[in-house]
């Protein structure tokens with residue numbers, strides 16, 4: 001009988017201890033501890049180059065940390081693969097690749113299919129229904145190069161939906177998209193949360209972060225703050241994360257002290 | 266005329282095998298933006314060919330194939346090491362290992378040729394190919410290598426597709442990125458090994474990339490593209506072999522390359538969606554539409570200024586606004602039912618006014634530009 005391995009913090013969707021990641025000996029994430037409870041819609045925010053994408057890649061085992069441990073619902077990623085969904089940054093792929101929207105969405109099922117097996121009719125049905133959920137059913141057979149940026153982003157989201165995961169990681173899904181796409185995406189994220197799933201999203205827009213998300217991770221190489229939006233969305237924390245760049249933002253709208261009313265959605 | 270003889274049959278078979286496998290694997294190389302990889306692997310095969318000869322003392326295909334594969338693999342490993350350990354970009358690293366390995370191969374080649382009695386080694390055939398020297402056992406080995414390469418692609422089709430489109434997502438699903446990339450690179454080296462005797466290492470890159478680039482022009486799905494690339498590759502191979510048999514002193518290898526390049530050139534020019542001619546045509550259409558819209562909006566503006574929807578604009582006035590000659594645009598607008606010319610006033614140019622449809626079109630255009638009429 002295999003020894004039951006002790007699970008580490010099984011009650012947290014994401015638990016990270018002492019994580020350090022470096023590219024060519026230059027640390028881009030430094031000694032990070034993160035605890036995200038299940039069932040939240042969490043945003044990772046921080047300036048450009050803060051290490052937000054790197055954090056997600058480290059969680060998904062796409063790069064090897066210099067130090068630290070990462071657990072998803074108490075297990076390392078390698079054991080939780082089937083329960084994790086991923087939306088990479090849209091610009092990370094070449095959209096001139098010869099394929100259709102439906103085919104890209106079907107790729108979300110490749111993990112469940114495993115080696116050698118080809119997607120069949122059932123996969124097609126699942127992929128179509130995911131496209132429908134993102135309002136892209138009419139574009140199933142469309143070349144991905146002919147889609148607008150927002151439509152491409154929705155295709156990526158649909159691909160994550162068919163993964164039918166428990167925890168989702170999304171890298172800037174709302175960057176550079178049209179208003180329709182942003183509405184579709186935020187609606188879907190909330191629906192995922194209602195289903196009890198945990199969604200962790202790199203978000204670029206400080207104006208909307210407090211209305212969209214109920215949990216925040218403020219990052220700038222180090223973790224600046226984490227917790228409920230109502231507790232950590234303060235001018236002080238934002239200044240600490242963004243430094244001088246905060247001057248560019250409309251600081252007036254950001255509460256100096258934690259808001260008294262829960263303005264989370 | 267050529268005779269359909271035994272040698273020609275061998276050469277044609279070999280060339281078809283080369284064309285099919287390089288078309289298939291070249292498609293993946295092209296889509297992974299690694300066009301240079303085939304070139305590097307081919308040039309890097311030369312020292313392996315020479316070492317295979319030096320160690321066994323014969324021109325038997327097997328040791329030479331193995332030598333070529335091993336030195337190709339070594340070059341690929343060297344390239345990966347360069348990119349991960351230094352700040353060199355992949356193409357620079359590929360270029361570096363290409364030159365280093367090829368230079369080493371040339372050194373070995375001169376060394377072999379300078380040794381007594383090995384003037385007949387004929388290894389320089391591997392530089393530009395020497396199809397006439399191909400014997401049935403060569404073709405059999407080529408067939409085995411080609412089938413191995415194609416079977417691997419068929420089996421791992423979905424994995425290779427995902428790896429090519431989105432390697433990070435593939436890795437997040439648990440598909441091992443590095444081993445899969447190595448495998449894809451190795452079977453590209455298989456295709457190169459098939460071409461050693463036919464086209465040689467120097468021109469190999471063209472038969473890897475040209476059929477794939479041509480196929481990409483005509484198709485919008487990976488399956489179609491790969492199939493078409495295989496077809497184009499085989500076509501180039503077979504027609505090169507036939508052409509060289511039909512004339513005296515025409516080398517097969519370069520002819521295969523020329524055939525492949527012509528297919529690629531024709532595809533770049535004439536493909537319906539992606540071809541240069543089609544896109545130039547589309548660009549012209551778009552420009553015309555834009556100019557036409559400009560004249561339409563000028564007329565609309567004039568009519569608005571005069572608070573008269575049917576205000577007749579004089580073509581000379583439009584010329585001043587438009588900066589060019591609006592007559593052709595006006596005729597097109599009229600043909601499209603968006604404008605009509607009014608009775609001629611003596612001593613003045615023709616007057617045009619917007620039709621109701623033209624008025625509506627102008628307002629729609631303004632709205633879509635974010636203005637409000």
Ligand SMILES: Nc1ncnc2c1ncn2[C@@H]1O[C@H](COP(=O)(O)OP(=O)(O)O)[C@@H](O)[C@H]1O
Nearest residue numbers: 023024028046047048049050051052053054055
């Ligand atoms: N592959 C890489 N090699 C070297 N440095 C990198 C690499 N990827 C990212 N970086 C660097 O790491 C830092 C963090 O990058 P990233 O995680 O992409 O930031 P963010 O997503 O927050 O904008 C940046 O300074 C970036 O330049």
Ligand SMILES: [Mg+2]
Nearest residue numbers: 052053054089
């Ligand atoms: Mg990023």
